[in-house]
Amino acid sequence: MTMWDVVADMLFAAKGKVSSLASGEFRRGTISLLSTHLLEQAWEEMATTLTEAHFGNAREILETEPPRWLADSSAASCMLCSVRFHPIMCSRHHCRFCGGIFCRECSKGRSLLPPKFRTGDPQRVCDVCCVRLESVQPYLMDQVSRASQLPTHDLTDLSTLRSWLNFPWCHSMEYEIYKAANIVRGYNKVGSLGPEKSIPDAILKQAEGLAILTVAKVGLMVSYNIGTGLVIAWREGGSWSPPSAISSIGIGWGAQAGGEFTDFIIVLRTKDAIRTFSGNAHISVGADASAAAGIVGRAVEADLRAGNGGYAACYTYSCSKGAFVGCSLEGSMVTTRAAENSRFYASSSIKASDILLGSLPKPPAAAVLYNALSDLYLKLGR
Ligand SMILES: [Zn+2]
Numbered sequence: 001m002t003m004w005d006v007v008a009d010m011l012f013a014a015k016g017k018v019s020s021l022a023s024g025e026f027r028r029g030t031i032s033l034l035s036t037h038l039l040e041q042a043w044e045e046m047a048t049t050l051t052e053a054h055f056g057n058a059r060e061i062l063e064t065e066p067p068r069w070l071a072d073s074s075a076a077s078c079m080l081c082s083v084r085f086h087p088i089m090c091s092r093h094h095c096r097f098c099g100g101i102f103c104r105e106c107s108k109g110r111s112l113l114p115p116k117f118r119t120g121d122p123q124r125v126c127d128v129c130c131v132r133l134e135s136v137q138p139y140l141m142d143q144v145s146r147a148s149q150l151p152t153h154d155l156t157d158l159s160t161l162r163s164w165l166n167f168p169w170c171h172s173m174e175y176e177i178y179k180a181a182n183i184v185r186g187y188n189k190v191g192s193l194g195p196e197k198s199i200p201d202a203i204l205k206q207a208e209g210l211a212i213l214t215v216a217k218v219g220l221m222v223s224y225n226i227g228t229g230l231v232i233a234w235r236e237g238g239s240w241s242p243p244s245a246i247s248s249i250g251i252g253w254g255a256q257a258g259g260e261f262t263d264f265i266i267v268l269r270t271k272d273a274i275r276t277f278s279g280n281a282h283i284s285v286g287a288d289a290s291a292a293a294g295i296v297g298r299a300v301e302a303d304l305r306a307g308n309g310g311y312a313a314c315y316t317y318s319c320s321k322g323a324f325v326g327c328s329l330e331g332s333m334v335t336t337r338a339a340e341n342s343r344f345y346a347s348s349s350i351k352a353s354d355i356l357l358g359s360l361p362k363p364p365a366a367a368v369l370y371n372a373l374s375d376l377y378l379k380l381g382r
């Protein structure tokens with residue numbers, strides 16, 4: 001019995017009720033006020049039963065236990081479209097919600113599963129389960145998605161390798177958040193050393209957004225730079241947006257041999273820069289987003305206060321040997337990691353622009369990053 005059977009049954013019953021009322025009226029030949037009232041009541045009743053059934057059904061779905069998966073041998077063909085399985089042309093896929101076996105085409109949907117499945121990543125489901133689970137997705141996004149969980153990597157623990165070394169290629173947004181928080185905290189410490197070693201306060205204060213990433217340089221003659229990170233934007237209302245995951249790849253900016261990890265902070269200075277960083281296309285830093293090596297020093301600070309802030313949409317800073325210095329990211333390509341955003345926010349249709357420029361609430365999972373940023377901006381007085 002599926003949700004649709006239940007709904008169809010109820011519609012049928014309600015229709016019976018209404019038509020019996022109506023035929024009664026016709027026999028009398030008049031439509032009295034009373035019967036109109038009865039008719040209205042019947043419709044209202046139907047609406048309530050439907051809503052109740054909907055909620056009852058949702059509760060039932062939310063309490064579902066993980067299924068026992070059918071053995072591969074139990075289905076020679078897809079349980080929905082009956083296409084025969086084939087070792088290469090058509091492989092078997094289990095629906096994570098009902099445990100049935102389906103072809104790839106009939107199990108394209110990815111949905112969050114109820115709490116008893118103990119997973120926060122959207123999982124493969126068959127088309128029928130995808131429709132059944134649709135009504136509970138918003139609830140599950142609030143309850144079980146990765147974005148809704150409090151962070152488990154806390155920054156105060158120095159007994160882990162990750163607290164000492166930021167990895168340039170990480171798989172999950174959770175780690176990106178940790179890494180970015182670590183870099184901002186590192187910057188907070190460096191910033192207290194002196195103006196020559198930090199990003200000028202005026203530049204940070206005017207920032208419309210920040211891109212924070214770690215890049216590894218590999219190779220000898222030609223060096224390749226690969227890395228991942230995230231972007232966050234400053235919102236009108238005076239708070240940070242949720243983070244959007246990015247990756248960057250580039251060829252040799254710098255003559256020295258590779259083999260090092262570098263943290264970068266890119267200060268995005270205009271709304272347009274945010275828009276560029278929230279597109280799905282590759283952004284070539286320097287061409288699509290005008291970027292300049294970040295400027296440092298006391299003189300700069302005075303210049304900026306006087307309103308001469310330069311024209312570059314982005315300023316790039318790298319952290320090397322404990323100090324933040326201006327650097328050029330010319331020639332690197334930055335891309336939104338759409339799949340990672342989808343996994344983290346548990347929504348296959350989410351776009352980086354929704355995350356950075358929309359009204360999506362701040363995910364609890366990024367609490368450590370927001371804390372680090374508010375420490376930084378408290379000092380700057382924004
Ligand atoms: Zn199929």
Ligand SMILES: [Zn+2]
Pocket residue numbers: 095096097098099100125126127128129130
């Ligand atoms: Zn299913």
